[in-house]
Each structure stands twice: as structure tokens, then as C-alpha cells.
Amino acid sequence: MTDSTAPAAPVLTVRDLSVTFRVDGGRSPDVHAVRGLSYDLHRGEVLAIVGESGSGKSVSSMALMGLLPRTATIAGSARLGDIDLLDPHADLEPVRGARIAMIFQDPVGALDPVFTIGYQLDEMLRRHVPGMGRAARRARAVELLQMVELPDPEQRLRFYPHQLSGGQCQRVMIAMALACDPEVLVADEPTTALDVTVQQEVLDVLRRLRARTSAAIVLITHDMGVVADLADRVVVMRHGEAVEQAPVEDLFVRPTAAYTRQLLDAVPRIGTADRVSDADQRERPVLAVQDLVVEYRNQRGRHVRAIDGVTLHVQPGEMLALVGESGSGKSTLGRCALGLAPLTSGTVEVVGVRLGESSRAALRRARTSIGVVFQNPGGSMNPRYTIGQSVGEPLRVHAGLRGAALERRVGALLESVELPASWASRYPHELSGGQRQRVSIARAIALEPALLIADEPTSALDVSVQATVLELFREVQQRFRFACLFISHDLAVVDELADRVAVMHRGKVVEAGDRRSVLQAPEHEYTRRLLAAAPVPDPVEQSARRRRRLAGAA
Amino acid sequence: MTAARLVTRRVVELLVVFVGVSFVIYAMVFALPGDPIAALGGDRPLPANVVAQLREQFHLDEPVWRQYLYWLSALLHGDLGTNFAGQSVADKLALRWPVTITLALTAWLIEVVVGVALGLWAGLRRGRAADKAVLAGTILASSIPVFVVAVSAQLLFGVRLGWFPVAGTAAGWPMSYLLPAACVALFGLASVARLMRGSVIDTLHSDFVRTLRAKGLPRKEIVGVHVMRNSAIPVLTFLAVDLGYLLGGTVVIEGVFNLPGVGNLLFQAIRAHEGPTVVGVSTALILVFLVTNALVDLLHAVLDPRIRHA
Numbered sequence: 001m002t003d004s005t006a007p008a009a010p011v012l013t014v015r016d017l018s019v020t021f022r023v024d025g026g027r028s029p030d031v032h033a034v035r036g037l038s039y040d041l042h043r044g045e046v047l048a049i050v051g052e053s054g055s056g057k058s059v060s061s062m063a064l065m066g067l068l069p070r071t072a073t074i075a076g077s078a079r080l081g082d083i084d085l086l087d088p089h090a091d092l093e094p095v096r097g098a099r100i101a102m103i104f105q106d107p108v109g110a111l112d113p114v115f116t117i118g119y120q121l122d123e124m125l126r127r128h129v130p131g132m133g134r135a136a137r138r139a140r141a142v143e144l145l146q147m148v149e150l151p152d153p154e155q156r157l158r159f160y161p162h163q164l165s166g167g168q169c170q171r172v173m174i175a176m177a178l179a180c181d182p183e184v185l186v187a188d189e190p191t192t193a194l195d196v197t198v199q200q201e202v203l204d205v206l207r208r209l210r211a212r213t214s215a216a217i218v219l220i221t222h223d224m225g226v227v228a229d230l231a232d233r234v235v236v237m238r239h240g241e242a243v244e245q246a247p248v249e250d251l252f253v254r255p256t257a258a259y260t261r262q263l264l265d266a267v268p269r270i271g272t273a274d275r276v277s278d279a280d281q282r283e284r285p286v287l288a289v290q291d292l293v294v295e296y297r298n299q300r301g302r303h304v305r306a307i308d309g310v311t312l313h314v315q316p317g318e319m320l321a322l323v324g325e326s327g328s329g330k331s332t333l334g335r336c337a338l339g340l341a342p343l344t345s346g347t348v349e350v351v352g353v354r355l356g357e358s359s360r361a362a363l364r365r366a367r368t369s370i371g372v373v374f375q376n377p378g379g380s381m382n383p384r385y386t387i388g389q390s391v392g393e394p395l396r397v398h399a400g401l402r403g404a405a406l407e408r409r410v411g412a413l414l415e416s417v418e419l420p421a422s423w424a425s426r427y428p429h430e431l432s433g434g435q436r437q438r439v440s441i442a443r444a445i446a447l448e449p450a451l452l453i454a455d456e457p458t459s460a461l462d463v464s465v466q467a468t469v470l471e472l473f474r475e476v477q478q479r480f481r482f483a484c485l486f487i488s489h490d491l492a493v494v495d496e497l498a499d500r501v502a503v504m505h506r507g508k509v510v511e512a513g514d515r516r517s518v519l520q521a522p523e524h525e526y527t528r529r530l531l532a533a534a535p536v537p538d539p540v541e542q543s544a545r546r547r548r549r550l551a552g553a554a
Numbered sequence: 555m556t557a558a559r560l561v562t563r564r565v566v567e568l569l570v571v572f573v574g575v576s577f578v579i580y581a582m583v584f585a586l587p588g589d590p591i592a593a594l595g596g597d598r599p600l601p602a603n604v605v606a607q608l609r610e611q612f613h614l615d616e617p618v619w620r621q622y623l624y625w626l627s628a629l630l631h632g633d634l635g636t637n638f639a640g641q642s643v644a645d646k647l648a649l650r651w652p653v654t655i656t657l658a659l660t661a662w663l664i665e666v667v668v669g670v671a672l673g674l675w676a677g678l679r680r681g682r683a684a685d686k687a688v689l690a691g692t693i694l695a696s697s698i699p700v701f702v703v704a705v706s707a708q709l710l711f712g713v714r715l716g717w718f719p720v721a722g723t724a725a726g727w728p729m730s731y732l733l734p735a736a737c738v739a740l741f742g743l744a745s746v747a748r749l750m751r752g753s754v755i756d757t758l759h760s761d762f763v764r765t766l767r768a769k770g771l772p773r774k775e776i777v778g779v780h781v782m783r784n785s786a787i788p789v790l791t792f793l794a795v796d797l798g799y800l801l802g803g804t805v806v807i808e809g810v811f812n813l814p815g816v817g818n819l820l821f822q823a824i825r826a827h828e829g830p831t832v833v834g835v836s837t838a839l840i841l842v843f844l845v846t847n848a849l850v851d852l853l854h855a856v857l858d859p860r861i862r863h864a
Binding site: 065066067092093094095096097098101102104106109110111112113114115116123124127128160162173176 | 760761762764765766767768769770771772775780783784787857858859860
């Protein structure tokens with residue numbers, strides 16, 4: 001793990017790498033995505049490049065692979081053995097895939113949907129190992145799939161990407177990238193699109209591969225937990241420049257750059273927040289779900305239970321976090337509370353109105369007392385409305401506010417989410433992701449709802465932005481005293497925010513209770529697995545956890 | 555879903571659509587104004603007993619749905635019926651079908667080959683001169699009426715240059731058919747080229763093309779194998795519908811180039827109120843349309859595994 005001190009020459013030497021994008025045919029100022037980045041990558045080493053969106057971490061690696069569009073100007077050098085990857089005159093096609101390979105963030109999209117994974121593996125070998133016969137290639141493909149621990153590799157060769165899960169697709173991508181024993185593997189956010197337990201499996205695969213292949217890995221990620229889990233050395237990037245380079249143990253314990261410290265502080269951790277819930281459990285709940293079942297019919301006409309007998313309640317002023325992985329039914333439950341999903345059986349009662357049984361008028365009234373914040377703040381706002389119009393819309397429709405009164409109220413709402421009231425005339429595209437999510441929150445609380453449903457409100461945001469939005473969310477909730485159903489996959493975020501936690505797995509609530517008891521003394525096996533799978537931003541703690549987990553599995 | 559189930563489902567759907575559509579056409583033809591039997595005699599009225607006998611023979615006094623059932627049961631026995639002049643509709647069709655099918659298929663082939671090639675070419679050169687030329691060309695091609703194109707092409711290539719026969723089918727395939735087919739194909743070709751262009755551009759932007767580049771595959775292979783197959787899937791749907799349009803839309807072209815196809819026959823039959831012929835010809839057209847659509851759907855499933863397993 002610490003052979004970064006090896007005296008041998010580095011596998012990859014990057015010097016003064018700069019990438020500049022010409023924007024709008026040269027009419028707008030150029031964007032300097034990467035400025036003077038230098039690093040060495042040694043044999044068998046995992047070098048993490050960490051940064052938030054726009055830091056240039058992905059662009060710098062795309063440049064190495066020659067994947068940037070024509071509008072990019074690349075300067076500097078990147079020596080891989082005897083060749084320079086950035087030399088515009090060199091023939092790099094035979095090098096790509098064979099000596100430097102890459103895996104991407106969205107593994108399902110990264111595979112061609114209309115060819116079998118066997119074909120796509122075979123293609124790689126056919127391209128780079130000309131002398132290899134058909135049978136030998138097939139044997140190698142099976143061996144590769146075994147190496148990434150995909151079950152039944154022989155059969156899986158005939159599968160198409162859509163028949164595999166996201167985690168399995170990422171394993172196939174890894175197998176493909178390693179097919180020709182490359183010297184360097186570039187992994188661009190390899191686990192970001194995956195559920196936390198799947199992420200852990202893929203990280204385990206990558207970790208075990210280090211022992212079996214000689215490839216050095218460039219790991220691009222925004223997740224400090226992943227860095228702590230896998231990296232030997234870290235480059236922290238901001239605004240296209242490296243602000244700090246350090247071995248992983250030093251970086252977490254003694255960060256030298258102020259930005260690194262800020263980044264580490266922003267990462268939510270379980271068990272740090274100390275709060276007391278003041279919600280009264282005897283009051284009449286704002287949201288009461290009783291024995292709820294939601295079934296869908298899939299294309300084969302079979303019934304699929306998205307929600308399977310869920311009972312829960314949210315008290316006034318209380319924040320209940322609904323936690324689970326994709327497909328657990330947590331978002332469906334949120335949609336049920338909004339009256340947007342058909343109920344198969346059971347009841348949902350929102351602010352005293354029973355969905356499905358009450359009149360349309362009663363439902364309409366009930367809806368005005370529910371606010372919603374979605375994951376993608378850009379997609380849930382009308383791009384042709386100013387943010388003032390977006391925030392004011394519910395007030396106009398439901399409260400009948402007009403003119404100066406409306407303007408005053410919109411201004412006050414924007415200020416309550418710490419945006420200047422004068423921004424009301426701006427359009428969503430002029431705002432950053434975090435600012436847009438503030439606008440979403442302002443809109444959701446415009447009618448002073450009794451219940452707010454927040455579906456993964458911060459998971460599309462960078463950590464430092466997420467930290468400020470979460471803080472704001474907490475403040476606003478305490479000020480307006482609404483009940484909140486907070487849907488999230490991130491246990492650490494939930495720990496910072498929620499009063500109670502309900503863990504969902506395959507449509508059922510497997511464990512529910514006080515935040516502390518669920519997250520610090522989990523009773524259900526699945527909750528324990530979730531907690532163990534989330535990597536903590538601390539390399540020492542993380543490797544200890546890994547040892548415990550692997551010892552437990554053996 | 556297994557292939558067998560997919561095929562069975564398609565065949566059942568095909569039968570339902572066939573019965574429904576043929577009934578609508580049947581009802582429409584018999585709702586046409588004027589008495590077809592009276593028109594048979596021209597200026598001289600037919601004797602009353604002959605009229606009665608013909609009305610009886612063609613079940614004209616019974617409700618439409620009964621007439622339809624008679625016709626349907628005859629069809630099940632392989633009988634497309636006779637027209638009021640006593641000629642077998644099947645015989646007339648057998649004579650005319652090959653001409654129309656040859657014309658339509660030739661036109662379709664031109665659309666597929668030229669349209670897909672132009673679309674691919676333009677898509678790969680997005681924003682450059684070649685792309686703009688193709689786009690302008692497609693707009694021009696789809697804005698000129700077929701009739702104008704046909705007559706001008708006939709004058710230029712047939713009469714002036716003498717490259718192709720001016721009219722008729724005497725020169726056989728391909729010479730007699732190429733020019734009329736190209737004229738019919740022009741409109742669809744423009745749509746195919748535009749669709750393919752957009753599809754290629756979308757595919758080039760997809761993540762998996764980036765993966766293929768990262769794998770070090772030569773551009774020729776990325777485009778020829780992966781981009782082609784992925785881009786063809788949306789275009790295929792249009793091509794299926796368009797074959798139906800080509801089969802039915804040849805009336806004008808058959809007129810201009812004097813080709814004895816079913817379009818011509820259908821036109822004459824409608825003018826003469828020959829109900830059985832109209833229904834027979836349209837039914838045959840529907841059948842061909844449905845069968846080709848079913849075939850294209852199956853081809854769709856072959857190209858796109860996501861449909862096969864849906």
C-alpha cells in the first residue's frame with residue numbers, strides 16, 4: 001500500500017498539463033479547465049485526483065485518453081514509457097485500451113446496448129492482441145470476468161448490458177479495461193452512480209485487482225470516503241489547479257491547503273451531530289401511512305410490489321428520514337404522500353385528509369399544505385420563468401397574491417434561503433446548482449406547508465455546497481416548524497439532519513426509530529450492512545473497517 | 555420474451571388490425587354516393603329483373619356488416635370476389651401486383667441505401683459544408699410535389715438525355731423502374747436522411763462511443779459497427795411506415811410513367827364505383843403493409859436486444 005516510495009521510474013509522468021476550451025467559436029472568453037497540472041504515477045499505485053465539479057479533475061484524465069472535443073487545446077506532456085500521450089502527431093489509437101485504459105461513471109451507458117458483453121470484450125482483444133485466436137480470446141474473456149468476480153462468466157458473455165445491474169456492468173467495464181494488461185487504469189468516478197453496498201463490492205474488486213495486476217490506477221472522485229478506502233496518494237484540485245499533493249495518511253490527518261481542510265470539514269460524518277428532538281410524539285401526525293401496499297404491473301403482466309406493508313408517521317415539526325438504496329421504494333413512498341402514486345391497499349393520511357377517499361377539493365386543499373423539493377433543482381424549475389415567478393407561482397395560484405404584495409413575499413422567501421431578494425428577476429440557468437436548490441426550498445415553503453417532502457435534495461450537489469444547503473435546510477425547518485419527510489441514500493446526511501430514521505429495503509421498513517439508536521446501535525442486519533458499506537473519510541478507520549468486514553465474511 | 559411469443563403476438567395483432575381496417579374500407583366504399591348497378595348500364599337503364607338479380611348476387615340489399623361477413627368468408631376461401639362486370643378481382647390483381655411491388659420495393663431500396671448513406675455522411679460531418687448541403691437538399695426534395703418531379707425527370711432523363719425509357723415497362727427491371735422509383739422515393743429519402751443524421755449525432759454523443767474510443771478502436775470500426783447499428787434503430791420505424799406509403803402512393807407515378815400497377819387499377823375502380831375491386835385492392839395493400847410492418851418489427855427485435863427482452 002505504501003510502495004509509492006519505490007525508487008523505480010514512474011509509469012506515467014504528467015508535466016504542466018493545461019487544457020483550454022474555446023467557447024462559442026472564440027467569441028466568449030476561453031475556459032481554462034486545467035492549469036499546469038503535474039504528477040507522477042508509480043507502478044501498482046493508486047493516485048486519487050479529488051475535487052468538486054468544475055475542478056478539472058475529469059478533464060485532465062480525458063486529455064490523457066484523447067477523449068476531449070476539438071474545441072480543447074492541450075499543452076504539456078504526459079509520458080507513458082517511451083511515448084507522449086499529449087503529442088498531437090503520435091498515433092495513439094493502438095496505445096488507448098492496450099497501455100492506458102479507462103472506466104467511467106455510468107457503467108450502463110458506457111457499454112453499447114445492442115451488443116453482448118462477450119462481443120465487447122472480444123472486440124478489445126481482437127483490436128490489441130492480433131495473434132490471438134477465437135478460442136483463446138473467449139477463454140481470456142471468461143478469465144477476465146472471473147477476475148472481476150462476476151458469477152457464471154461463461155453464460156454472462158451472452159448477456160446484453162441491460163440484463164446486468166449497474167454494479168455488474170461496472171465489473172464488465174473493469175474487466176474490459178484490464179483485458180490487455182494496461183500500465184495505467186483511469187477510473188473516472190467509478191462508483192458514484194452505484195448504491196452504497198454495490199459501491200463497496202466494486203471497490204473491493206478494484207482493491208483485490210491491485211494485487212493481481214501491475215496496473216497503476218488514477219482514481220478520479222469527489223468522495224473522500226472512496227479516497228480513504230482505495231488511494232495511496234492524493235492530488236486535490238480546485239479551479240483547474242492542484243492545491244495539494246500528499247500521501248493519503250498525511251492528507252486526512254494534516255491537510256496543508258485551506259481548501260483541503262474545507263473539503264474535509266464539509267464531508268458529513270455519522271455520529272458527530274448532537275441534537276435533541278423536540279417533536280411531540282403524542283400529537284396528531286401530519287403524515288400517517290398505515291399498511292401501505294403499492295403494486296405495479298410490469299411488462300410481462302406480473303405484479304411487482306414497490307411498497308410492501310409500510311406503516312409510518314411524521315409528527316408536527318419532526319424530520320423523518322427515509323433511507324434506502326435504489327429500488328427500495330423510498331421515492332415511491334414520497335410520491336404516495338403527494339397523491340401521485342396509486343395505492344393498492346392501506347391508507348395515507350396527510351394533514352388529516354385521507355388520500356384516495358376524499359373529494360377532489362379536499363385533496364387540492366391538502367396539497368397546498370405539502371411542499372416538495374426534488375433531487376434535480378434544474379429539472380424541476382421552468383427554465384422560461386424567472387426564479388421570482390417560480391417561487392411566486394404557488395402564492396399566486398393558491399393564496400391569490402398579486403402585485404406588490406406578491407413581490408414582497410417572494411423577496412422575503414428568497415432572503416429566508418439566504419439569496420438576495422433582487423435575484424427574483426434572474427433565470428435558473430444563471431444560478432449554480434446549490435443556489436437553484438435554495439430556490440426550490442423557497443418555493444416549497446412559500447405556502448408555509450405543514451409537511452415538506454424532500455427527495456434526495458442534496459445528492460446532485462458538491463460536498464461543500466451540500467453542507468451549506470443542509471445547514472440552511474435545518475435552519476428553515478426549525479424556523480417554520482414544518483414536518484419533513486427527508487428521502488436520502490446517504491446515512492451521514494441523514495444523521496446530521498433527521499430526528500427519526502426509517503430504513504427501507506425491498507419495499508419494507510426494516511428498521512425505524514430514533515436517529516441515534518438506528519445509526520449507532522442498528523438492530524437489523526440490512527441497516528448494519530448499509531452502515532458498514534458507506535466508506536468513512538478516514539484511511540485508518542476505513543482500513544480497520546475493511547479488515548473487520550472481510551474477517552466477518554470469512 | 556421468447557422469439558416464438560413475439561411472433562405469435564405480432565400475428566394476432568396483425569389479424570385484428572386487418573379485420574378492423576378492411577371493415578372500415580368496406581363500409582366506406584358501399585357508402586359512396588350513387589348506385590353502382592344503375593351506373594353499369596350507362597345511359598340505358600337496366601331491366602328490373604337484371605338489377606334485382608345483381609343486387610341479390612352482390613347482397614346489396616342486406617346490411618353492411620352482413621355483406622362484409624359474406625366477403626370475409628369468401629376471402630377465407632381464397633376468393634377476393636368479382637366486380638360488377640363479372641371479372642375476378644384476384645385475376646386483375648395478379649396481373650398488376652408485380653408492377654407495383656417492384657416499383658415500391660425499388661423506391662424503398664433507394665431510400666434505404668441513399669437515405670441512410672447521406673444521413674450518416676452528414677451526421678459525421680455535423681455543421682460542416684457537407685452537412686449543410688445535405689440538409690438544404692432534403693428540404694428542397696421534400697418541398698417539390700411528386701408530380702412536378704416525375705414530369706421533369708421524365709422530360710430530362712427520358713426524353714432529352716435518353717438514359718431511361720420514357721414510359722411503360724417494356725425495358726423490364728431495373729431500367730423501366732429506376733426513374734419512377736427514384737421520383738417516388740425522393741420525399742421519403744429526405745426524411746430518412748434527416749432522421750439518420752439526427753440519430754447518428756445522438757449516438758456519437760453517447761457514453762458508449764466514448765468507451766469505444768477509450769478502447770482504442772479505429773474510427774472506421776466505431777462508426778461502421780456500433781454507430782451504424784444503434785442509429786439505424788429509430789430510422790427503421792420510419793422505413794416500415796414508409797413502405798406502406800410507397801405502395802399506396804404510386805398512383806401518380808404509375809400515371810405519369812404509364813406503368814400498369816395496382817395504383818392505376820385502384821384509381822379506375824373508384825371512378826367506376828367498382829366496390830369489390832376497391833376493397834380487394836385496398837385489402838391486398840393493407841395486407842402487404844401489415845406484413846412488412848410485422849417483419850420490420852421482428853428486424854427491430856433482432857437489432858435491438860432491449861426489445862427482445864422487454
